[in-house]
Amino acid sequence: MGGSELLIGLWFGALGSAYVMYGRKQGSVIPLACGLLLMVEPYLVKGTALQLLVGLGLAAFPFVRR
Numbered sequence: 053m054g055g056s057e058l059l060i061g062l063w064f065g066a067l068g069s070a071y072v073m074y075g076r077k078q079g080s081v082i083p084l085a086c087g088l089l090l091m092v093e094p095y096l097v098k099g100t101a102l103q104l105l106v107g108l109g110l111a112a113f114p115f116v117r118r
Contacts, residue, residue, distance in 0.1 A: 061094030064107040083114045
């Protein structure tokens with residue numbers, strides 16, 4: 053795991069925790085689920101480009117779903 057993968061994982065993990073807090077506060081399942089997936093995603097997805105694409109997709113999903 054390189055430095056860029058660690059940094060991307062850190063960013064998406066922080067964004068995921070913010071989504072989880074927002075989802076719990078609002079009682080909304082979609083941001084909560086996306087937040088949990090964003091926090092787990094760096095452990096499951098290998099490769100910088102793929103990790104970035106999956107993370108951006110999960111981060112954008114609650115806004116697209118609206």
